Amino acid sequence: MDIFVGSLPFKLKEKELKELFEKFGEVTSAKIVKSKSTRQNKGFGFVDMPNEEEVRKAIFELNGFEIMGRNLEVSISEKKDKSKAKTTKAPKLNSQGKLFVKEGYRPFKGNDKRGNR
């Protein structure tokens, strides 16, 4: 279950966030969204919890939890879903239907500073 956490203090860290949710239940992973380049904390993150009941409890308790002088906003994460919400199955094929993705293949590289030969 993905949980959306907002109003997060900019000084808060994913580790602390995970610990906060771990107090209410098992936390699979905690992530905080940041900018693409400036690494600036956007102020909101996501927490993944396997147990739904613990999720509700965590949301119920952490929703409005005051920390560092800020109140946390916890709710169910609703990422922009494309439209597929019928089954847990996801297409592994490309747009063309062909996949030539190899394991260990690097999408972009070319840093061959090694002037071989």
Next chain:
DNA sequence: GCTGAGCGG
């Protein structure tokens, strides 16, 4: 370096 709605990979 900041800021305060927002849904990330």
